[in-house]
Amino acid sequence: MTATDLNIEDSNRTSARKAPGLGLLLITGVTVLLFTLPLLIPPVFLNYAIKMMVAGLFALAFNLLWSHARLLSFGHAAYYAIGAFAVIHALSLSERGVLSIPTPLIPMMGLIAGALIGLVVGYLATVRGGTYFAMITLAVGELLLSIAPKWEAVFGGESGLSSMRMPWAGLTFGMVGEVYIVVLIWCLFGLVLLRWFSATPLGQIALAIGDNEKRLRFLGYRTHAVKTVIFSLSAAVSGLAGGLIAFAMESASFELFAGANSAMPVMHTFLGGADVFLGPIAGGMGLTLFSELASNASRLWLLYMGVIFVIVMMFAPEGLAGFISRHVKLSLTCWRLLIADYAVFLSGCAGLVLSGVWMAEVSYRLMGTSPIVGLTPDGTITLFEWTFSATSKPLWFAAVAVFVLSLFGVLAAAKRARTTWLTIGQKKDGLR
Amino acid sequence: MEMLSISLLNGTIYGLLLFMIAAGLTLIFGMMGVLNFAHGAFYMLGAYAGYVLSARVGFFPGLLVAGLIVAAIGAMVERYMLRSVHAHGHAHELLLTFGLLFVFDEIVKFFFGYYPVSYRVPETLSFSVFRIGSLEYPAYRLFVGLVSIGFFGALVLILRFTRIGLVVRAAVHKPMMVEALGHNVPLVMLLVFAVGAGMAGLAGAVAGAFYPTSPAMASEIGTIVFVVVVVGGLGSLGGAFIASLMIGILTTLMVGVDTTLADTLSFVGFGSWGKDIGGIFAVPLSASAGTLPFALMLMVLLLRPAGLMGERT
Structure with missing residues (x-):
């Protein structure tokens, strides 16, 4: 007995058979x-x-x-x-x-x-x-x-x-x-x-x-x-x-x-x-x-x-795979409208990751809880061959600023993109 | 005989402590249908908060503030995290709490390192209350027991005799119906989550001074409390109480037993066969006390899947 005999509706969980071609080659x-x-x-x-x-x-x-x-x-x-x-x-x-x-x-x-x-x-x-x-x-x-x-x-x-x-x-x-x-x-x-x-x-x-x-x-x-x-x-x-x-x-x-x-x-x-x-x-x-x-x-x-x-x-x-494939599908038709938002979103994510990781790593060393990583005696840190003072105020200010700005950018871009999709969806419904 | 009575007392107190943690977990399950993986983490956070605060504001105020802080964390988790995932189904809520357990674990390691911290019983409570034969009994254990009994009593009184208790009990069984009757069920959920987390946190702060306070405690106590809640019947407070005492007493008693399974088998003439198999048959039962709760849980799930006091579904 196969799926069709059971009359199961073809949801996106059941695998749709596509013609072999590009996929096979890949x-x-x-x-x-x-x-x-x-x-x-x-x-x-x-x-x-x-x-x-x-x-x-x-x-x-x-x-x-x-x-x-x-x-x-x-x-x-x-x-x-x-x-x-x-x-x-x-x-x-x-x-x-x-x-x-x-x-x-x-x-x-x-x-x-x-x-x-x-x-x-x-x-x-x-x-x-x-x-x-x-x-x-x-x-x-x-x-x-x-x-x-x-x-x-x-x-x-x-x-x-x-x-x-x-x-x-x-x-x-x-x-x-x-x-x-x-x-x-x-x-x-x-x-x-x-x-x-x-x-x-x-x-x-x-x-x-x-x-x-x-x-x-x-x-x-x-x-x-x-x-x-x-x-x-x-x-x-x-x-x-x-x-x-x-x-x-x-x-x-x-x-x-x-x-x-x-x-x-x-x-x-x-x-x-x-x-x-x-x-x-x-x-x-x-x-x-x-x-x-x-x-x-x-x-x-x-x-x-x-x-x-x-x-x-x-x-x-x-x-992540589901997220990306959904977005690719959604935005193929209207990528011109969305490309700026995507750019802001992605660079915001990069900013969040960079500043967040920097702050976490530096404060981890300042905490001194790890027996393995720590500060040098003069209070400097070397990350990726870059040596700096762990308590440098300008660096911390920059990191916090980048974090906040990126967070703001990511949220704003996500909101704008959502509005764009909603309007496109409504237009499509209107045409029908 | 002395050993037995001391073990029974220790087991009862350990069981009461387990109940203090399990009570919140089982109520939360009843209301939300989600077993909160991060509940053990609340216990751990309580212990660390107690460790930090007791040095600053004194031991007893420290315990109280630790419980409140963990309750606040619990409230935030419910309000800003679990609630937004609710739409994606129970499995994702379960996964979110699973991820939170991971994050809390790593945050504690971030601030306090991998090794146990020296969180100690205060001077005022480090004396022995009474002697059973030649064995002295530490006052702090009794304190742990008294705190747990106090909370158990308070919880029962609130749930049994107040209006909010009535709504909570109703919401544990039929949340939709209670909401339809005009009660603010999301608020009740927030409250129950916060109180449950706070109790686990307070239990951690109290017990952390006695048992080792280390990042491993979250997953250790977390899994035992799961067992308690499942054995008792998910959502059943009475069941959780019986199961906590049962598991507390059984594991404590088992630690004191020196015989092996092979010895037991030799009563029926299979002793040498048991020794040949080795492994669990040849180790003293005391060494496999950690195995017992899980074996018990499997047995209960297979014989009476709804748990001791759970409803049949």
Whole structure:
């Protein structure tokens, strides 16, 4: 039975099929670029690329539950970590010669382990929806987090487990380039799997659960079974993501279960944009790259991320990808009217970010709470090779002025743009 | 026996403290349908406010002002943040509070660093009240218990016997209906949110002097309070009370238990099997006390999903 048989109205959540053309070309281009990346960039960046792809895949797996059945999980670290440990155990088994599977196929163990645990937890968790579901997943995550460090045999206690990738078919997997290619192929596999699932009848029923579960039950569908299956699939791909990280790092510890790992896919997904298929990937990859780069430069990275998350939730709840795509669609017809507002808005945002970050960084050093960053004895700071006095009045005045002006500019531009859209909308209605 | 009575007393006081935090959370859930992730952060903010203020204005005024400050923060969060997100649905409200927890956590780290601060019990309360056998009992614990009981009593009296209490109780169950009857439900929500946040803040200020005050306390107490609220039944104050005491007493008692699960299994002849599995079967139960609340919550959710006193939906 397909979506059309069910007579589901084509909302913007159901994927509209477009004619392949430009999109196909773009996909091929990006894929070719990704496969040739080891030739183009130095190995350090390949490690970043691995983390980015895994974060993107993890967010996408998390978002399977939200974008389809409108289920919010706050404990996805559990499946991520279990996938990682499954891969570490498989690696050490193959190292000891007990298990003979080709090394590149070992991340599969993460997928299988995730699917199995997901089937059990999913069956229990999806009995209830909404807040109860969120709480059950949170409880399962915390439960495993509290058990893991005490179960030495399985999770290696406080220190964790490590293992080695065995050579296979002439490949040593000692080079980061080889690992990158394996991770890339698995990530693409996960991506295609999730994309394919959305298009299956089961995927469409899962979508309908998000719209109106009660009605679906009246139609005779066993929604609990469907939710269990998509939970298991989501956990499986999360396990694959965790397995890939373990495969790349050759180690895993109980800290993978920590709440921070459950928070990451949530942040990535909703910052990126939950209702655009590539939103979570963009969020996961973008934020991971930023955090890798920014965590070296600033100790306050998590604060910035939290603030951005709160702002996005308040003013652009559809996420950045959703926000941008909506604006592109809206303004294509009337960009001449709006371009000045957009320019003011964007430069205002830049001003807010620059002055806000400057003030936060400088006052953080003035506070002296961090054991790592602080002032030099003469009270100066060096940020980006620029040395200045931390208490310089003109600089603080300038920063506050830029902040206030930018805030004003952003608000004014947003208001003007909204008025323009309203007038255009009214004109269109009038023509009809 | 001495150990048992001390544990029971400690557990009861811990439970009362949990209730002081959980009460606001469960009332807010009843009215808004949102479980406030940032509630644990209010507790933490209260502790830090108490730490800063007690050094300036004295300990007891400091506690009170800390509670008021956190209540004001709570009111701002409700009025200027949650209310504007309300139109986008419950999930986004949940996500917003989730982000706020993150931000409050980082702000505290910004000002006070990653390590616990030295927020101490004042001289006037650091003596022992009585002895049970050879064990002395600190007065401050009793103070924590008394404050919690005081607030519990005040809350019950207000909710039970005043007009505003009546409106709040009605709004917890049927907010739309109460609004239709002409009551200003948004204002009531603001009030309940502020009072709930203030109680969590005061609990933090009181407990922070006794337990360590560190940035980790928000998520630690936050998750336990979630468990309390879910076990008690979302929106049910009575349920939250029973669940707080239950979890407080059980976790405190469990810390004192030395046997392992494997030992228990050996009664039925599976002891060596249990030891072979290792992990949770071989650690003393005292070490897995942190596991208990979550196990309890899972059990309750599966056996009686509405919680102990929650309505069936």
